[in-house]
Amino acid sequence: MLIGRGLVDRVPELVGGAAQVAVLFAGPVRGHAEQVMAALRAAGHGVLPLEVPDAEAGKDIAVAAGCWDALGEAAFTRSDAVVGVGGGAVTDLAGFVAASWLRGVRLVQVPTSLLGMVDAAVGGKTGINTAAGKNLVGAFYPPAGVVCDLSTLDTLPADDLRAGMAEVVKCGFIADPAILDLVEADPAAALDPHGVVLSELVERAVAVKAKVVTADLRESGLREILNYGHTLGHAIERREQYRWKHGHAVSVGLVYAAELGRLTGRLPADVADRHLHVLTLLGLPVTYAAAAWPDLHAAMRVDKKARGATLRFVVLDGLATPGTLAGPPDELLFQAYSAVAS
Numbered sequence: 001m002l003i004g005r006g007l008v009d010r011v012p013e014l015v016g017g018a019a020q021v022a023v024l025f026a027g028p029v030r031g032h033a034e035q036v037m038a039a040l041r042a043a044g045h046g047v048l049p050l051e052v053p054d055a056e057a058g059k060d061i062a063v064a065a066g067c068w069d070a071l072g073e074a075a076f077t078r079s080d081a082v083v084g085v086g087g088g089a090v091t092d093l094a095g096f097v098a099a100s101w102l103r104g105v106r107l108v109q110v111p112t113s114l115l116g117m118v119d120a121a122v123g124g125k126t127g128i129n130t131a132a133g134k135n136l137v138g139a140f141y142p143p144a145g146v147v148c149d150l151s152t153l154d155t156l157p158a159d160d161l162r163a164g165m166a167e168v169v170k171c172g173f174i175a176d177p178a179i180l181d182l183v184e185a186d187p188a189a190a191l192d193p194h195g196v197v198l199s200e201l202v203e204r205a206v207a208v209k210a211k212v213v214t215a216d217l218r219e220s221g222l223r224e225i226l227n228y229g230h231t232l233g234h235a236i237e238r239r240e241q242y243r244w245k246h247g248h249a250v251s252v253g254l255v256y257a258a259e260l261g262r263l264t265g266r267l268p269a270d271v272a273d274r275h276l277h278v279l280t281l282l283g284l285p286v287t288y289a290a291a292a293w294p295d296l297h298a299a300m301r302v303d304k305k306a307r308g309a310t311l312r313f314v315v316l317d318g319l320a321t322p323g324t325l326a327g328p329p330d331e332l333l334f335q336a337y338s339a340v341a342s
């Protein structure tokens with residue numbers, strides 16, 4: 001994985017001997033994708049530009065099918081490569097297309113959002129949404145390379161940068177409290193795409209994710225900790241029909257998960273309160289509609305950590321001490337929701 005500034009021109013080093021490279025991107029990152037495509041052409045690769053719908057609209061079976069058709073028309077073979085350039089939605093889609101075409105072609109990810117850099121493009125989870133919920137179809141398919149060019153963040157809307165911080169904070173609570181110290185010391189610096197604080201946060205969050213994924217790529221156990229805050233978060237996304245940003249939903253989900261930890265007597269109150277504190281400092285949402293509880297409760301049934309009718313949550317037994325909460329009673333789940341209900 002390459003992390004730094006001015007790196008997009010190095011994508012050709014990672015596509016191997018591909019005669020053709022399909023570059024998936026969405027409208028808002030056209031400029032960055034064009035730079036990647038120019039570098040590939042200059043290095044002698046044929047380029048197949050595949051513009052896809054932006055954000056969650058791209059994580060759809062019809063969009064994936066359109067990409068498969070384009071690869072078929074181009075007679076794309078196993079020695080060719082797919083490059084995803086964009087936020088987490090595009091890299092999830094690109095990863096799924098690469099994993100499924102001919103049962104797997106070379107994949108290189110070029111995340112251009114903070115969330116993509118610290119999470120989505122790292123670790124090999126790829127996928128699309130279905131009517132029933134978030135990321136329900138996909139594959140574990142690690143990329144051959146990831147180019148994390150921090151200068152692409154210059155064009156990222158501030159609210160999307162903020163959303164990415166929710167996953168950074170998640171890494172702080174599950175494994176690296178120094179992340180929380182950095183954010184609390186200077187939240188504005190944490191959100192400055194040109195500052196050294198943000199690059200340290202990226203390095204730290206990527207290190208957390210890489211360590212977990214290296215130990216448990218296919219989520220047979222440990223990897224579930226990366227899903228902290230996501231059980232409720234994904235349910236909110238689905239209820240909002242994916243109009244809420246993933247990071248915003250995860251932010252509310254983190255406060256909820258902290259409350260579950262507190263109510264079960266596993267998480268000291270000061271650590272639970274710190275969730276609200278850090279996320280609020282960053283300007284992230286920490287509440288959601290009180291009336292939504294029945295929908296959210298039902299939507300959580302399709303969470304991948306569930307086993308049969310038993311819901312399972314990641315909770316903390318202390319700072320950087322994640323554990324599992326299996327089958328909590330419905331009353332407890334509802335009681336915890338009062339901490340985020342608005």
Ligand SMILES: NC(=O)c1ccc[n+]([C@@H]2O[C@H](COP(=O)([O-])OP(=O)(O)OC[C@H]3O[C@@H](n4cnc5c(N)ncnc54)[C@H](O)[C@@H]3O)[C@@H](O)[C@H]2O)c1
Pocket residue numbers: 026027028029054055056059086087088089090092112113114115116119120121122123124125126135152153154155156157160163164245246247
């Ligand atoms: N695979 C994983 O392990 C994993 C991990 C976390 C999140 N995800 C997924 O990632 C997605 C969220 O990712 P996201 O927060 O990047 O959202 P996103 O991909 O929807 O991007 C947010 C917006 O920012 C735009 N954008 C991205 N980079 C830009 C740039 N440099 N300049 C201008 N605009 C830019 C996008 O086009 C989009 O409009 C969700 O679908 C989530 O499920 C996957």
Ligand SMILES: O=C(O)C(=O)C[C@@H](O)[C@H](O)[C@H](O)COP(=O)(O)O
Pocket residue numbers: 119123125134135167219223224226227230304
């Ligand atoms: O990498 C993981 O594992 C994660 O859970 C990271 C999450 O931030 C990410 O949103 C992931 O896509 C969620 O996965 P899912 O299996 O719950 O769909």
Ligand SMILES: [Zn+2]
Pocket residue numbers: 119167230246250
């Ligand atoms: Zn996530």
